[in-house]
Amino acid sequence: MWSPRPLRIRSLAGQVLLLQLAVVAVVLLAVAAVSVHQSTVGFRDLQGQRMIAVAENVASTPVVRELLSAPSAGTVLAPEVDRAVNLSGATLAEIVTADGTVLVSSDPTRLGAAAELGASDVATGRAWSGDVVVDGRRAIAGHVPILSPAGSVLAIVAVSDDYPSLWDLLSSAGARLLLYLGIGAGLGLLGSWLLSRRIKTHTRGLEIAEIANLADHREALLHNIREGVVAVNTEGVITVLNDSAQELLDLTADAVGRRVDDVDLEPAVRQYLLSGDDSGDVVLSTASRVLALSRRTATSRGQRIGTVTTMRDSTELASLQSQLSSHKSVTDTLRAQTHEFANQLHTISGLTQLGDYDAVTDFVGTLTRRRAEISDAVTQRISDPAVAALLIAKTSLAAETGVTLVLEPDSRLRALDPELATDVITVLGNLVDNAVDVSQGGRDARISVRITDSDGITVEVADSGPGVPDSLREEIFARGVTSKPDTPGGRGVGLALVRLVSAQHGGSATVSDAPVTGGALFTVHIPRSKDG
Structure with a gap:
């Protein structure tokens, strides 16, 4: 049975493009998350105070206090809670007895049900606002107690408003934020594409495996030829030192990356490596060997990048x-x-x-x-x-x-x-x-x-x-x-x-x-x- 092969992007430019796109996506998600969080915090603070104000208004209404203990309170006081919902834009308004039973509600189906008061401390006689879960929905609620002349809690006015959806929160951040996010995404895509093209140009169109193979072949060739090879850049730093050169100059591999002046070399050899002109074969003597050296200038795209010196052991x-x-x-x-x-x-x-x-x-x-x-x-x-x-x-x-x-x-x-x-x-x-x-x-x-x-x-x-x-x-x-x-x-x-x-x-x-x-x-x- 034929099954599709997984898509594999082998080109270096393509991989860089995907990586940049991933970075742009992460940035956009982070910006969106921050925006949603700020909108949520703003909604909680604003609506929390607003829900308390609406609940206090209901609790302070004389008719509510007068008819709270009436047998038909659920029917008589229903217009009051409906009016609170209509005026404030809240999702739900209720009057709850001291034992937590819904006495009056803007949703008739909740009459007689247990109220969701969450972590409210309104039973202590103080107003409270915070998050609650009503019928499985997360909402911001304001709770205000209705107190007797003696100070005991007779009932609780609970007004809540459901949290807006994710899209509503993003939309509430304003069209300008969406515009900025869109512009950022577009610029990120364009920059990623340009970067991938530039990388492809500088790598001569070679892919990762080809570059790795070239590097491996270079190392194998340099370190297995009998002649010593020493490359020094324009700043006097050793960039290449093959095995033969290490043996002939009595150096170790850690000399690579160090300045010629900082390496333990014979003065004549040091002076020769630092001189920048091309030369024919020159015979130098160290404490243990006679060396024949030849130096050439190394260039890349017409720019001088240093010198390459080859050497042979001429002691014998x-x-x-x-x-x-x-x-x-x-x-x-x-x-x-x-x-x-x-x-x-x-x-x-x-x-x-x-x-x-x-x-x-x-x-x-x-x-x-x-x-x-x-x-x-x-x-x-x-x-x-x-x-x-x-x-x-x-x-x-x-x-x-x-x-x-x-x-x-x-x-x-x-x-x-x-x-x-x-x-x-x-x-x-x-x-x-x-x-x-x-x-x-x-x-x-x-x-x-x-x-x-x-x-x-x-x-x-x-x-x-x-x-x-x-x-x-x-x-x-x-x-x-x-x-x-x-x-x-x-x-x-x-x-x-x-x-x-x-x-x-x-x-x-x-x-x-x-x-x-x-x-x-x-x-x-x-x-x-x-x-x-």
Whole structure:
């Protein structure tokens, strides 16, 4: 058997329209209820006094007092109660005996019946007005006693008027109230329709389920991609922070909705998130990671609403880059030595052809002593073979570029654990490479290296370059920038990796002015507890 399906309004605009209509209906009902209540209170107050006045008029009529005890009182006094009804517009007028029996009534069918006096205290000899129920109808009544010369109650005059119907009460409020209610209902309907249309426009015609599905897909996509995503509005408040970004920045989900300034972030990362322009890939270093960030301006309908920054963890890539730089350094050193050996062999060959064998012997001896001096100067102070080999290679490579690399006489380093030795090589190699870059081409280009392990491991590299301004001494580690004038884009992640390695060991990396060479002095300290 076919049965009709219940009507379901699925559109958001339709639901809003129905909700607004319900609100308008509730308001109209409330206004009508207030109006009915006020009309009822007004009717009770006015008619109550009026019913008492009519009852007093009847009770004070001489003929009523004279004929009250007559056998035919019900017939003789009937004109009096009828006259009271006609003059006052009351529904019912009665004279009731002291025991509550109807003696005279404007309704002949009630003669001899029990009167409905309600909560009246007229039996005490005082006039009373209030609500009573007469033949099942609610009415406002006025009761006045007829007293004997001695003050006892002989009878009671009861005059009542039925309460008007609901429609009568609304009508009595006046046509103006009905007009206002009608205008309010019309305006409410119009406003509800306009609001539903506006909502439909702003939601692009999407319904509730579609909006919810879009929000779910957005959350799933944002929180499951490997790249970190951070959105910041024009007021500097974080509006989006996916799971990857929380991990990369060491934040929690409660950072969403807070200002960037109020979140525990590295200063360089905070400054980058608050800067508003588009940028290419920028490498930043935190205490535990090297991050590659890219920022774009977010707009909606032509209005700028903030920025969106994506980030990737480049720590492993930075380590590989450092290793590649080390291999390149070794290759460059071998190339330089090959070139040097070729020149030396040509010299030996020429001396041999000239038959000057004593000169050949002296030349070879000089080369041997010079090579031994460089090796001995390093190995006598540096016991770790890997670090010593790096210093020897960097000395040769620096010499080829016209830079003198000197290991300070008070340097001392014992043999290290292989893992720690790798980190020290990373720090030392990047610092020396940076020093060579900024020193070469200058007069009396010189690099001074000091390595000590008396209180942890301390690596100091001083160069003869232009130095590092105070304003860049923190940023130079965070973003890998350099003070070298012809490389405004920075050295990449070399110095950032230096700070990262030191931070992983609980140490520090700082830069200051070099007192002897006149350039910059980079100092990296790794505490003893972390040096194996």
